[in-house]
Amino acid sequence: MVSRLHGPNMVSPFAGWPMQLGLLLGLLVSMVVVWGLDRPRGRWGRTLRKRFLFGIPWGTVVCVSGVIAVYLFVQDGWNHWYNPVTVAFASWSYLYPLGMLTGPFSHVGPSHLLGNMTSTLAVAPLAEYYFGHYPPNDGETSFSSWRTNPWVRAFVLFPLGVVTIGLLTSIFSWGPVIGFSGVFFAFVGFALVRYPLGTVIALSVQTVVSTLYSAFHDPQTIAHATTSFSRPWWYGIAIQGHTMGFFLGAVAGVYLLRSRGVRPSALRVWAGGFVVLVSSSLWALWWYRGMETFVLFRALGVLFVLTLATLLAVAVRTTDQRTFSPSARQVGTVLLLIPIIIMAGVAAPLNLTTVHRNRADALDTGVTVGDYTVTYAENVPNRKVSVIDVSVGGETTDVNTSGVIVINPDREIWSREVSKGQLAYAGGATVRVGGVGWAKTVKVRRTGWTVTGGSAAYQVWIRSPKGRWKHVFSSDSVTASPVLAGNNVSIVPRKGRFVLRLSKNNSTVGTAPIPGKNSTVTIDGIRFTRKKNNHIIAAVNDTRIEVTKKEQYGG
Known part of the structure; x- marks a missing residue:
């Protein structure tokens, strides 16, 4: 129906700025209506201002802005948005400090960057809300010390904690890592221990934010059936980096729980953790098997996520001294610290290796x-x-x-x-x-x-x-399956040229360069003609058969 209405050369009225403007107006009207319905109570504004400076998660804003700045100005994404410099800014080795410093804040392309930033915008404000810009305990005043100063907490302490987590995920990485996703999982671990249901909802909000961005950036997409080269979606996921970030965030969150005397529900934390970690694909444990073959350990991955959720629930529940003894609290802490210690122990020798x-x-x-x-x-x-x-x-x-x-x-x-x-x-x-x-x-x-x-x-x-x-490279020669008057036809790469070779009984009968378009070469009475479409036809008496054609590429 669309093609009949608009034809191949016409512009759809559902594309471009009219739909972008309509999307913005629709979002604005919807927010105004809901705000008007809830305004008499003023709950939203009061709740946000109680925890945030002017009701805004400034730490999240600073962190997202910093990561985008790294992409634009350090990785040269400003000049090459779709093709930034990546190889220099991954965490290759302890002997390459620049990579260790920039790896967790760099990205391989715009989709990688935007995916991590939309996820961060969804979950980081919840983690920052838990951290808070104002003292949570009664009797403390906001400006009694630099640690309780809301400006310091919003613009220094929270971003500093994010940078620290990022560096730790880089230092403890198993091989080269690039991307902010380790820090994102730290936000998840940090928020889960206090707001498990809120974290589940925040992950859903990430999908909403991503869809809104896509709808505004590209209001209408026309897709055609094509062939393409692709790997499994789970290829390249740095599970160990994500896991390290999750544990680091969880440890920080549990510490804050104990310092504030908060008693969360172990069941809610377990359920929220399992749902969040499954939906964020932390179960996707994979490895290499051959050149372009990879294996996904799906069942093992689900058991892995169940273990993580259980560890988190035990650690959270042991914050309650009236249910568990002090020794139990120590056990809960150790259960979270042991995986970090093990991962760090593996990372150290890996990151001390050198490229000789x-x-x-x-x-x-x-x-x-x-x-x-x-x-x-x-x-x-x-x-x-x-x-x-x-x-x-x-x-x-x-x-x-x-x-x-x-x-x-x-x-x-x-x-x-x-x-x-x-x-x-x-x-x-x-x-x-x-x-x-x-x-x-x-x-x-x-x-x-x-x-x-x-x-x-x-x-x-x-x-x-x-x-x-x-x-720089030549492959081995290849032989066509048709046999011409007892002869085999092969293509032989030779230092930038391709040669036709005729052989019989493993002995070379003769060779000739690949002919030009609409040209013919003859080897031992067999004529090879290259057509305009880059197909080479061999002719023996009245027999004609295609023996080779030039590679065609899809990109």
């Missing part, structure tokens, strides 16, 4: 940009996963990888930035490297030929910002 120069030299066939090397390799050990050889339950940390690799021994960086599968789908990619105050874009290109009944022979080139294309 002899390892980097083995892949030093690419282009150099500043102190970075960008290259392409296949079936090589992933130096940031295969740090320590461990095998458990049939899974192993001895993981190989293929794709565009960025190496920087000075910064302890070894990163597979573009996978073999991604490059095969798109045919090209860009990789941005840099540091504070500088950034460069490196381009990668793949060209190949797919044989009939077989796979592809391909080659990869890389170009630095001011350099020429450099050939």
Whole structure:
């Protein structure tokens, strides 16, 4: 119906600024109506002003603004919104302090940034409300000390606590981590112990905030059926970083409960924790299994979340001295601290490993940009996963990888930035490297030929910002399934060129370069003609058959 009304070249009246304006007016009218209904009691304003300076969660505003500023000005997202510099700002190693400092506050792209920020805007105000800008205990005055000063609490102490949690999630990370999600889970853990139901509702609000933003930014979306390269949605989730953030927030929340003498319901905390952690995918435990194969331990993940919710309920309940002895309170505290200690114990040796120069030299066939090397390799050990050889339950940390690799021994960086599968789908990619105050874009290109009944022979080139294309990789030759007069036809990559090879009984009969469009080459009486559509047809007497065609890319 829509296509008949508007046609392919007409603009829908339901797109653009009219709908954006309508959305804003609708939201405003709805809020005014509800505010008018509740205004006689004035409950909302009084409640917020009781805990917040002028009723606004300033600490959340400061933190979100700071993270966005890192993306725009440190990662160069201001100039490259969809392609910021990421490789320099992940937590690679203790020997690379800049990455450790910036990792928890940097993001890999706009969707990563906006996802974490909308989640933070939903949950962080609840955590800040629990923290409060004003003293919660009777008899304390707001300006009796710097710790009770609402301005200090809103603009210094709360943001300082957020930065501290972020740094701890980075320091205790198991391998490179980038993103604010560890801090988000700290907000969740902190708020859950005091307001379990409120935290569940806040997570639902995150979906509302995200939908409102999407509706305003893109009022109408037209989608077409396409092929694409994708990995499972759970690939890349830093579960250990999220778990560490959750425990750190929970410990801080339980400490505040005890200092204020609050007695929450263990059942509510357990139920709220289980619902929140499941809905936020903390159960998605996964690992590598092959080049582009990954395994999700769904049942184990649910048991993991149940354990976390139970630990939280026990720790919260042991804040009640009239039900448990002081020793029980200590047990509750230890139950939360043990996972943090274990995770820190694993993180320390992992983050003390280095990218040795002899390892980097083995892949030093690419282009150099500043102190970075960008290259392409296949079936090589992933130096940031295969740090320590461990095998458990049939899974192993001895993981190989293929794709565009960025190496920087000075910064302890070894990163597979573009996978073999991604490059095969798109045919090209860009990789941005840099540091504070500088950034460069490196381009990668793949060209190949797919044989009939077989796979592809391909080659990869890389170009630095001011350099020429450099050939960095050639695949093995591939053989087509059709047999022509007893001969096999193969495509052979040779240092930037592709060659047709005719062979019989494992002996080469002859070779010739791939012909140009609408051109023909002949090998031992067999004619190979390249059509305009980049298909090569072999002709023997009156027989015609396609033997290969140029790779087509979807990106």
